[in-house]
Amino acid sequence: xxxxxxxxxxxxxxxxxxxxxxxxxxxxxxxxxxxxxxxxxxxxxxxxxxxxxxxxxxxxxxxxxxxxxxxxxxxxxxxxxxxxxxxxxxxxxxxxxxxxxxxxx
Amino acid sequence: xxxxxxxxxxxxxxxxxxxxxxxxxxxxxxxxxxxxxxxxxxxxxxxxxxxxxxxxxxxxxxxxxxxxxxxxxxxxxxxxxxxxxxxxxxxxxxxxxxxxxxxxxxxxxxxxxxxxxxxxxxxxxxxxxxxxxxxxxxxxxxxxxxxxxxxxxxxxxxxxxxxxxxxxxxxxxxxxxxxxxxxxxxxxxxxxxxxxxxxxxxxxxxxxxxxxxxxxxxxxxxxxxxxxxxxxxxxxxxxxxxxxxxxxxxxxxxxxxxxxxxxxxxxxxxxxxxxxxxxxxxxxxxxxxxxxxxxxxxxxxxxxxxxxxxxxxxxxxxxxxxxxxxxxxxxxxxxxxxxxxxxxxxxxxxxxxxxxxxxxxxxxxxxxxxxxxxxxxxxxxxxxxxxxxxxxxxxxxxxxxxxxxx
Numbered sequence: 272x273x274x275x276x277x278x279x280x281x282x283x284x285x286x287x288x289x290x291x292x293x294x295x296x297x298x299x300x301x302x303x304x305x306x307x308x309x310x311x312x313x314x315x316x317x318x319x320x321x322x323x324x325x326x327x328x329x330x331x332x333x334x335x336x337x338x339x340x341x342x343x344x345x346x347x348x349x350x351x352x353x354x355x356x357x358x359x360x361x362x363x364x365x366x367x368x369x370x371x372x373x374x375x376x
Numbered sequence: 377x378x379x380x381x382x383x384x385x386x387x388x389x390x391x392x393x394x395x396x397x398x399x400x401x402x403x404x405x406x407x408x409x410x411x412x413x414x415x416x417x418x419x420x421x422x423x424x425x426x427x428x429x430x431x432x433x434x435x436x437x438x439x440x441x442x443x444x445x446x447x448x449x450x451x452x453x454x455x456x457x458x459x460x461x462x463x464x465x466x467x468x469x470x471x472x473x474x475x476x477x478x479x480x481x482x483x484x485x486x487x488x489x490x491x492x493x494x495x496x497x498x499x500x501x502x503x504x505x506x507x508x509x510x511x512x513x514x515x516x517x518x519x520x521x522x523x524x525x526x527x528x529x530x531x532x533x534x535x536x537x538x539x540x541x542x543x544x545x546x547x548x549x550x551x552x553x554x555x556x557x558x559x560x561x562x563x564x565x566x567x568x569x570x571x572x573x574x575x576x577x578x579x580x581x582x583x584x585x586x587x588x589x590x591x592x593x594x595x596x597x598x599x600x601x602x603x604x605x606x607x608x609x610x611x612x613x614x615x616x617x618x619x620x621x622x623x624x625x626x627x628x629x630x631x632x633x634x635x636x637x638x639x640x641x642x643x644x645x646x647x648x649x650x651x652x653x654x655x656x657x658x659x660x661x662x663x664x665x666x667x668x669x670x671x672x673x674x675x676x677x678x679x680x681x682x683x684x685x686x687x688x689x690x691x692x693x694x695x696x697x698x699x700x701x702x703x704x705x706x707x708x709x710x711x712x713x714x715x716x717x718x719x720x721x722x723x724x725x726x727x728x729x730x731x732x733x734x735x736x737x738x739x740x741x742x743x744x745x746x747x748x749x750x751x752x753x754x755x756x757x758x759x760x761x762x763x764x765x766x767x768x769x770x771x772x773x774x775x776x777x778x779x780x781x782x
Binding site: 317318324326333335336337338351352354 | 417419420424430433435436665666669691693743744747748
């Protein structure tokens with residue numbers, strides 16, 4: 272069952288930035304695209320690098336290792352060697368907290 | 377039904393087929409590859425795969441081809457592209473008709489004339505079985521002898537050191553990678569390997585491999601005798617062009633125009649084998665993974681139409697120990713090199729310029745500079761030296777404005 276998990280404080284991901292948070296066993300990245308927060312699996316589906324270490328350009332995050340690109344709003348692999356999408360999660364900020372809706376792996 | 381045939385099932389050919397089908401092509405789609413495996417990535421063969429940290433990484437899962445009605449001929453040798461009859465002739469006599477054909481036959485390792493090159497225990501690295509053979513040899517060995525310190529040599533040396541072997545390398549030039557990177561950056565790579573315990577002899581090469589039935593020692597041109605349990609030779613590659621001969625012009629690879637088309641109607645070439653008329657770099661043949669993949673994508677788009685020019689900045693990476701190396705662009709000569717960061721601390725980018733124009737960027741452990749400089753290279757920018765040298769200056773500020781999405 273999916274549940275809202277606090278990963279940080281509200282406003283902790285500035286516009287244009289990406290930050291990875293540990294949620295249980297997994298790493299979830301949160302990108303701020305023009306004020307909208309998008310959460311996705313931080314692990315690249317190509318060779319398991321951390322996507323949050325990469326560059327965000329608009330809604331596209333680019334893996335720093337081998338250039339795979341994902342759309343942070345859908346998780347879809349849109350460029351580079353990765354084929355499989357990354358999971359995406361809902362986010363919200365309330366009561367000064369940044370929360371991500373994650374299910375069981 | 378329209379038939380597209382791709383000859384060569386490496387990164388370029390595999391990607392072309394995948395992008396054609398995923399891009400909506402519903403006709404006959406044939407992929408012919410000499411290797412028995414579905415297309416897989418070669419970069420891990422000298423790194424993660426060689427060290428036993430990863431299995432093969434496939435371009436698409438092996439079952440994808442049948443699931444998507446690809447007529448995949450893995451382990452089949454294409455002998456000739458018959459442009460008169462418009463068929464690909466396979467070993468054994470089968471003729472595969474095409475409306476459009478893409479040549480993606482890649483490159484093969486150079487086999488220098490060295491006595492004893494065929495001795496058991498003398499390896500080179502290109503294909504998956506080569507990596508398996510080196511891996512097996514490394515398990516029972518304590519000392520490897522290597523020839524060549526280009527990218528493959530440097531990566532294999534690093535991986536073997538990480539596996540705990542002693543490594544001695546001879547290299548023709550004065551530093552690793554000197555021919556492509558120059559002595560300053562080459563010196564930084566030499567220092568990296570020296571600090572990790574690789575013994576290197578420069579301005580030297582292999583004269584002979586010796587051993588009673590199996591490799592035991594290399595005799596060098598300078599008269600050194602270097603003993604070891606096995607040897608790895610990495611002295612560059614040459615394009616695989618036989619399939620084109622007699623029908624499609626061949627000249628240091630298969631010449632293609634800016635859109636990846638050869639001079640023969642309906643015949644294209646991509647990847648290592650393609651000598652591309654690049655709109656920024658001029659005539660260039662690139663032997664790197666990212667280019668193979670991007671050309672595969674691009675030729676698929678062009679086959680589906682409309683046709684567009686391929687102007688990628690060319691990018692590649694090379695991981696050696698804990699050093700993340702990247703490079704973009706293309707420079708055979710430069711008259712200025714601006715360094716950002718510290719070469720000594722192994723955290724730097726080097727911008728190679730000619731007449732003030734940025735041609736190429738190299739970085740070690742500075743992950744954003746290379747990718748951010750790519751639009752500048754393609755736009756033939758003349759960047760300010762001080763901004764290039766300033767680690768705080770974000771190169772994205774110099775990017776040309778993006779064209780609106782079509």
